[in-house]
Amino acid sequence: MSETADPPVLHARALRKEYGKGEGLVRAVDGVDLDIRAGETVAIMGPSGCGKSTLLHLLGGLDRPSGGEVLLNGRRIDNLSEKALARMRRTDVSYVFQSFHLMEELTAVENVELSALLAGCSPRTARRRAEELLDQLGLAGRSKFLPSALSGGQRQRVAVARALSNEPLVVLADEPTGNLDSAATLDVLQLFDELHEYGQTLVIVTHDARIAATADRMFSMRDGVLIDETRLTGGTNGKLGALVGLED
Amino acid sequence: MGRILLVVRLALRDLRQRRTEAALLMIAILAATTTLTLGLVLREAASDPYESTRAATNGPDVVAHVARPTDLALLEELATASGVTAHSGPYPVIAGRLQAAGRTSDVQVEGRDATIAAVDQPEVTQGSWVSGGQVVLEAAFADALDVNVGDPVTLGGKSFTVAGVAVTAAMPPHPAASCIVTTGCVNGAIPQGRNLPARLLHNPGLVWLTQAEVRSLALTQGPMSYVTNLKLADPGDTQAFVAANSGALIMQTWQDILAEATDLAKDSQILLLIGAWLLGLLAIASLSVLVGGRMADQTRRVGLLKAVGGTPGLVAAVLLAEYLLVALIAAAAGLVIGALTAPLLTESSAGLVGSAGTPSLTWSTIGLVTAVALGVAVVATAVPAVRGARSSTVSALANAARPPRRTGWLIAVSTRLPVPLLLTLRLTARQPRRVVLGVVSIGVTVSGIYVLLALNTFLGDQPGTGAYSEAQVIVLRHVLGVWMGVLLALAAVNAIVITWATVLDNRHSSALTRALGATPGEMSTALAVAQVLPAFAGAVLGLPGGFALFAAINAITGGDGDRAVLPSLWQLLTLVVGTVFAVAVLTTVPACIGGRRPVTETLQAEPA
Amino acid sequence: MRQEVVLAMLAKEPSHGYQLRARLREALGPLGDAMNAGHIYVTLTRLEKAGLVAVEVPADGADRSDRKAYGLTPDGQQRVAEWIAEVSWPKPDLAEFHLKLVAAASAGLADPLTVVDTQRRELLRRLRDAQRAAMAESARSNAALLLEGIVLRLQADLRWLEACEQNWTHRRSGS
Known part of the structure; x- marks a missing residue:
């Protein structure tokens, strides 16, 4: 690997994903280059169907690219076997989904500890860690609740706790606020902001400007291509008054 | 008209969209209807032939015979006794030996007239009736000896040509026989090491000659006996007639003959009926898995159709059309397959029962099978239709296809196990009812196999003990073989159906678990083990089940349970291990497919 | 004008x-x-x-x-x-x-789309700042209410930019 001080945690080069053949060929991801550094929050925005979810699946090894390469912490993952990918997902990458994807028959804490159990943690360690995470995410009193008894925002918090339970290198979030009302969205925003402060590397795919605005960098995606990179830090230079016309 | 078209189109589209489910449902109903058809056809085959033969031959109510010519007057007297409405005979009968194409058998030779008798005129099924120099053989006997019309035979040293083959209701068909000769007969297998008195007939067949020829044969072959066939005013009251007129006369009622004629058929029928019951249970197990799964699915669909403006009537009509289509096809196919397989079973027992033809479908069988198939369709439609009509559109839409159940202690226990077993237990915990069905299905199958093993050993011992002849053993073995074949086939279908239903119902949680880091191998293993564990439980439970079933069969058939040799320990061990292995093999393919489905498609297509 | x-x-x-x-x-x-x-x-x-x-x-x-x-x-x-x-x-x-x-x-x-992107970038920066400020405030403060108003306006503008983007994308691919 290169000798740079800060190598990217996640690196994609000329990444492509195609579906179908001939006339029906769809280039969902069409040559994407992306570097994500440790501790960074990166948002990928774009209209629905632009290929951003597919890109996220490729980055986490949930789907296989048609071409190009993905490196996680310097290691090629696009050519790993399904089994090796699964093992990688246990510890290195985790997902947060739009529709939460919690197991309906498991309580909050059982949902959270599941990834740790899959990774081979002892039941006791897994349970303790899950309880801690739920505590930290403000769900201490609800660890025995079934998902159906939780609000949308709380469910997404449980899903985030699950994603964090194996201390992954990267958390990949797919429209994490897509199914939430504005209060719950704010809740999740705050959560992601805390994760960011804590130094968690985050990739968020969204079409919600609010959640994209929490990122350090934002990419626009259109027709399978990243077209625009924005560094979002330093917008008003601290002069909030300008936002309401108090300063010019 | 437009409405009907709409309903049919919606139904067809739905079926096409869920091809796998529709196909599995079809197979399950098909298995049930085939089994039912087989059972019904055979039931009729077992009870009907004697009745039809009796009607066709104007069968006697009482057959009387005397062993000495001096008692002939008694028979003539009996013909005029009160209560007798018609009679035929007395006919002369002698004992003899028949040789045909190298095979030899004892026979009872009855002398008859060329003219039609008022009572017991044997029904010629092939060839023609007796005339000079020609002999007619009883149908089952001709079958057993493999003799056909036109073949030369030797009887009492004289040559005859076989004129025909006939059935009669005056004597049970070969190898059973009522003895009407002076020398006496013995039926069944001869215990080894025992010598029969020289002149005793062993398993005699029945043949007919003209009276003149019998009398002439009697000059060289030995004493004649005489037989008279009687028709009574009250065929139901033969016992009283026999009691009033016995003495030197030996009388047999038609009820006795019926009992003997259908003795073996009854045994096979009981076997078949018990088999049909077991198969029915298996069919119900797979049906409830499939229909139950689809009903939950349909409740959601009802909501959807209502949401776009379908009236509850339209919704119900679509569902009904769908199931009717599947059920009707399955019923038709089941009837055809059942009717085609039934002769395989009765081929050898047809002659045995004394019937000329093979069993065929009757309208009542067709009606019943179709009704059962349609019944399934209606029940499968009615529940979701009513539920859908009652529930609000919104809640029907919001319902998950089949909300998983929570079995807390299983989830807790599973955390201590290795990943594949953890996943297995959680799959199990999600659908406890399905697990029970899996256990029942395998349990029923293993019970059946247990009984088959026991019966097989039992039959294997028979030729030495005398309850069944070798030919009968072959027939019963044949019945058991078919039984076993259908049972195993249905059990296999069940195992696959249940696995596939599990795969389908858990596709979302499987995809999610894999997204969380379970490998495809772990997921496939879990899906397969989730079937194998219930299979093991079912196999173990099936052993006492089989024991109980065997006891029940013994009780019903009046068999001697003490003589039965139960399967040995190693047989049982092999049975359990074999069952588990077979289920593992059967479930591997669907489990592997299920464990390797692309994760992203499922996660994106379906909300949690 | x-x-x-x-x-x-x-x-x-x-x-x-x-x-x-x-x-x-x-x-x-x-x-x-x-x-x-x-x-x-x-x-x-x-x-x-x-x-x-x-x-x-x-x-x-x-x-x-x-x-x-x-x-x-x-x-x-x-x-x-x-x-x-x-x-x-x-x-x-x-x-x-x-x-x-x-x-x-x-x-x-x-390229109109570039113009849209430029504008969006700027709005997003502002949204980020407003949002950070809003999250820093206690939920019931007066300032939080005002900041919420700003965030909502920015979101509305961003949404219109999305509409512009789609419209001009169509026109471009349509012509």
Whole structure:
């Protein structure tokens, strides 16, 4: 690997994903280059169907690219076997989904500890860690609740706790606020902001400007291509008054 | 008209969209209807032939015979006794030996007239009736000896040509026989090491000659006996007639003959009926898995159709059309397959029962099978239709296809196990009812196999003990073989159906678990083990089940349970291990497919 | 209306005053009805004085001499390019931004989608700051309420930008 001080945690080069053949060929991801550094929050925005979810699946090894390469912490993952990918997902990458994807028959804490159990943690360690995470995410009193008894925002918090339970290198979030009302969205925003402060590397795919605005960098995606990179830090230079016309 | 078209189109589209489910449902109903058809056809085959033969031959109510010519007057007297409405005979009968194409058998030779008798005129099924120099053989006997019309035979040293083959209701068909000769007969297998008195007939067949020829044969072959066939005013009251007129006369009622004629058929029928019951249970197990799964699915669909403006009537009509289509096809196919397989079973027992033809479908069988198939369709439609009509559109839409159940202690226990077993237990915990069905299905199958093993050993011992002849053993073995074949086939279908239903119902949680880091191998293993564990439980439970079933069969058939040799320990061990292995093999393919489905498609297509 | 709008409308080709008006009307639809013809001529005169536009005499003779055609001077062209790249907020003039896209597209001055992206980038930065400020406030403070208002307005603007993006994407792929 290169000798740079800060190598990217996640690196994609000329990444492509195609579906179908001939006339029906769809280039969902069409040559994407992306570097994500440790501790960074990166948002990928774009209209629905632009290929951003597919890109996220490729980055986490949930789907296989048609071409190009993905490196996680310097290691090629696009050519790993399904089994090796699964093992990688246990510890290195985790997902947060739009529709939460919690197991309906498991309580909050059982949902959270599941990834740790899959990774081979002892039941006791897994349970303790899950309880801690739920505590930290403000769900201490609800660890025995079934998902159906939780609000949308709380469910997404449980899903985030699950994603964090194996201390992954990267958390990949797919429209994490897509199914939430504005209060719950704010809740999740705050959560992601805390994760960011804590130094968690985050990739968020969204079409919600609010959640994209929490990122350090934002990419626009259109027709399978990243077209625009924005560094979002330093917008008003601290002069909030300008936002309401108090300063010019 | 437009409405009907709409309903049919919606139904067809739905079926096409869920091809796998529709196909599995079809197979399950098909298995049930085939089994039912087989059972019904055979039931009729077992009870009907004697009745039809009796009607066709104007069968006697009482057959009387005397062993000495001096008692002939008694028979003539009996013909005029009160209560007798018609009679035929007395006919002369002698004992003899028949040789045909190298095979030899004892026979009872009855002398008859060329003219039609008022009572017991044997029904010629092939060839023609007796005339000079020609002999007619009883149908089952001709079958057993493999003799056909036109073949030369030797009887009492004289040559005859076989004129025909006939059935009669005056004597049970070969190898059973009522003895009407002076020398006496013995039926069944001869215990080894025992010598029969020289002149005793062993398993005699029945043949007919003209009276003149019998009398002439009697000059060289030995004493004649005489037989008279009687028709009574009250065929139901033969016992009283026999009691009033016995003495030197030996009388047999038609009820006795019926009992003997259908003795073996009854045994096979009981076997078949018990088999049909077991198969029915298996069919119900797979049906409830499939229909139950689809009903939950349909409740959601009802909501959807209502949401776009379908009236509850339209919704119900679509569902009904769908199931009717599947059920009707399955019923038709089941009837055809059942009717085609039934002769395989009765081929050898047809002659045995004394019937000329093979069993065929009757309208009542067709009606019943179709009704059962349609019944399934209606029940499968009615529940979701009513539920859908009652529930609000919104809640029907919001319902998950089949909300998983929570079995807390299983989830807790599973955390201590290795990943594949953890996943297995959680799959199990999600659908406890399905697990029970899996256990029942395998349990029923293993019970059946247990009984088959026991019966097989039992039959294997028979030729030495005398309850069944070798030919009968072959027939019963044949019945058991078919039984076993259908049972195993249905059990296999069940195992696959249940696995596939599990795969389908858990596709979302499987995809999610894999997204969380379970490998495809772990997921496939879990899906397969989730079937194998219930299979093991079912196999173990099936052993006492089989024991109980065997006891029940013994009780019903009046068999001697003490003589039965139960399967040995190693047989049982092999049975359990074999069952588990077979289920593992059967479930591997669907489990592997299920464990390797692309994760992203499922996660994106379906909300949690 | 800002002078730059009129300037940009001339970027495609030199035009007569009436052509200019027709073009604006087409871009604004019913909103353009309120436009005062005199205002455009006043603006043109002012731009001419500033040296940003020049009157061009038609080449084909005198019969059309009563109608002057205006074209951009190099200074004018530069001014238009600056204006296109400019990001205007907190007083977003929807009509102005809209006409900027129309002018950019028709004169081929810039890709409208790039203009949209630039604008969005700026709005997102502001949204991020407003949001951070809002999250820092306790939920019931007065400031939080005001900041929520700003966040909502920014979101509305961003959503309109999304609509612009889609619309211009369609036009581009449609043509």
